[in-house]
Amino acid sequence: MELISESRCFDGMQGVYRHASAATGCDMTFGLFLPEEARQGPVPILWYLSGLTCTHENAMTKAGAQGWAAEQGIALVFPDTSPRGEGVADDDAYDLGQGAGFYVNATKTPWAPHFRMWDYLAEELPALIGREFALDMDRQAICGHSMGGHGALTLAMGLPGRFTSVSAFAPIANPSASDWGRKQFSAYLGEDKTTWAPHDATLMMREKGLDVPVLIDQGGSDQFLDLLRPEALSEAMVARRQEGNFRVQKGYDHSYFFISTFMEDHVAFHAEALYA
Amino acid sequence: MELISESRCFDGMQGVYRHASAATGCDMTFGLFLPEEARQGPVPILWYLSGLTCTHENAMTKAGAQGWAAEQGIALVFPDTSPRGEGVADDDAYDLGQGAGFYVNATKTPWAPHFRMWDYLAEELPALIGREFALDMDRQAICGHSMGGHGALTLAMGLPGRFTSVSAFAPIANPSASDWGRKQFSAYLGEDKTTWAPHDATLMMREKGLDVPVLIDQGGSDQFLDLLRPEALSEAMVARRQEGNFRVQKGYDHSYFFISTFMEDHVAFHAEALYA
Numbered sequence: 174m175e176l177i178s179e180s181r182c183f184d185g186m187q188g189v190y191r192h193a194s195a196a197t198g199c200d201m202t203f204g205l206f207l208p209e210e211a212r213q214g215p216v217p218i219l220w221y222l223s224g225l226t227c228t229h230e231n232a233m234t235k236a237g238a239q240g241w242a243a244e245q246g247i248a249l250v251f252p253d254t255s256p257r258g259e260g261v262a263d264d265d266a267y268d269l270g271q272g273a274g275f276y277v278n279a280t281k282t283p284w285a286p287h288f289r290m291w292d293y294l295a296e297e298l299p300a301l302i303g304r305e306f307a308l309d310m311d312r313q314a315i316c317g318h319s320m321g322g323h324g325a326l327t328l329a330m331g332l333p334g335r336f337t338s339v340s341a342f343a344p345i346a347n348p349s350a351s352d353w354g355r356k357q358f359s360a361y362l363g364e365d366k367t368t369w370a371p372h373d374a375t376l377m378m379r380e381k382g383l384d385v386p387v388l389i390d391q392g393g394s395d396q397f398l399d400l401l402r403p404e405a406l407s408e409a410m411v412a413r414r415q416e417g418n419f420r421v422q423k424g425y426d427h428s429y430f431f432i433s434t435f436m437e438d439h440v441a442f443h444a445e446a447l448y449a
Numbered sequence: 450m451e452l453i454s455e456s457r458c459f460d461g462m463q464g465v466y467r468h469a470s471a472a473t474g475c476d477m478t479f480g481l482f483l484p485e486e487a488r489q490g491p492v493p494i495l496w497y498l499s500g501l502t503c504t505h506e507n508a509m510t511k512a513g514a515q516g517w518a519a520e521q522g523i524a525l526v527f528p529d530t531s532p533r534g535e536g537v538a539d540d541d542a543y544d545l546g547q548g549a550g551f552y553v554n555a556t557k558t559p560w561a562p563h564f565r566m567w568d569y570l571a572e573e574l575p576a577l578i579g580r581e582f583a584l585d586m587d588r589q590a591i592c593g594h595s596m597g598g599h600g601a602l603t604l605a606m607g608l609p610g611r612f613t614s615v616s617a618f619a620p621i622a623n624p625s626a627s628d629w630g631r632k633q634f635s636a637y638l639g640e641d642k643t644t645w646a647p648h649d650a651t652l653m654m655r656e657k658g659l660d661v662p663v664l665i666d667q668g669g670s671d672q673f674l675d676l677l678r679p680e681a682l683s684e685a686m687v688a689r690r691q692e693g694n695f696r697v698q699k700g701y702d703h704s705y706f707f708i709s710t711f712m713e714d715h716v717a718f719h720a721e722a723l724y725a
Contacts, residue, residue: 180707182709237516240513424457433513434457
């Protein structure tokens with residue numbers, strides 16, 4: 174693992190690291206914020222999964238999460254959104270290929286060899302950071318934005334017991350029924366929709382739900398409401414009496430201005446669960 | 450004036466605007482955050498001037514200022530750092546030409562016709578935003594980072610009575626004695642150093658100082674300490690008993706991670722002066 178940069182931030186340290194990934198077969202870059210408390214011993218972790226076109230960097234520089242995480246003594250992990258590099262398949266569209274991994278293990282060519290973001294995030298990266306840093310891997314929470322909100326919800330439901338709490342900003346809530354989903358699942362997983370279901374937060378919520386609390390924030394003026402389908406997830410959450418909170422925030426759009434506005438709430442929500 | 454984008458943010462609105470500038474002879478873009486209170490009537494303003502290579506966008510998305518400004522009911526203005534466009538002179542170096550206006554009125558070719566950032570910020574942009582938005586132009590404060598810290602300090606000292614308070618993150622403190630300054634002043638203003646003095650915060654501090662409080666934060670591990678020359682400004686401030694606070698923050702570098710860490714303090718410092 175290679176240290177790319179390190180900047181002091183809110184009395185802690187914001188690092189960027191690169192490592193050779195077995196899961197994705199390429200070098201992967203991630204950001205890690207360690208609060209001051211990590212100098213004394215292991216601290217809890219909040220994962221932040223990013224949206225389409227993002228790298229590890231967007232949320233790390235624009236979400237305003239470090240200050241609140243520092244206040245709570247929580248580490249933040251900012252993974253990339255896909256494999257990258259010259260040998261990695263790509264597409265001209267912004268919503269397929271590099272920057273658009275959708276947090277699945279692709280089984281179809283040309284995506285299959287590298288696009289294994291599920292394994293990367295479910296297994297490889299947690300093992301790596303648990304080994305290398307002062308992190309308490311028994312206390313992990315997860316959040317994300319848009320495609321990353323989809324990733325956070327599906328990883329949490331797919332890995333029961335892993336996370337203490339899940340939150341999302343404007344998640345892609347029902348990808349099987351959206352152009353942000355059908356196109357990508359067809360490409361990565363093929364046409365058999367039984368392979369899609371474990372990657373659709375609404376379908377998973379209907380099937381199994383979560384035994385930990387969920388917080389969703391959705392901007393009421395989000396320019397992508399038709400693609401996100403928040404109403405499907407909200408319906409599924411309430412139908413199964415999922416412990417949670419689905420908030421529509423009047424006037425907010427899909428941008429980081431929306432995320433940064435409510436980041437304090439999300440970090441506080443996770444802190445309550447992580448320290449329960 | 451053209452609205453480029455508008456995003457709700459901390460109950461207020463983050464807008465981006467473009468307008469034809471007479472001062473710079475080209476279109477100029479700026480960001481403006483209006484807190485919720487601006488819907489009721491004029492609010493005080495904090496100017497944020499950015500550093501080398503930045504546009505209006507960097508601080509707007511990465512400094513984490515809007516939350517604190519919203520809490521204090523203060524507007525934030527994020528101007529660009531230079532004129533831009535195809536007809537505007539430029540240089541291959543990152544620290545000269547577009548993105549590197551240094552907040553002066555250039556008098557030398559090829560810079561003279563467009564590089565008039567002093568006039569733009571001292572006269573044209575305040576007049577424009579005072580006319581177009583609910584801003585209380587009798588209550589203005591100013592801050593900035595690096596080249597923008599230089600701009601904030603020199604504008605405040607050059608326009609006595611304009612600002613209630615001045616702050617800077619890692620300002621270019623003594624450009625006449627630095628490679629971040631000599632090269633640009635030579636290009637924009639020529640070799641007569643009497644024209645440089647009104648654009649050197651340390652020299653101005655020695656000559657006249659400020660009748661309002663000053664807050665400076667300087668990262669102790671800033672990678673550009675030799676170019677910034679913070680010790681020269683600090684010496685000048687204390688020698689003239691300038692009301693102020695010069696803080697060295699151990700371990701912090703020159704990045705937005707440093708800025709965002711101390712942004713709360715800077716906004717609170719300005720709020721105290723704006724509401725005095």
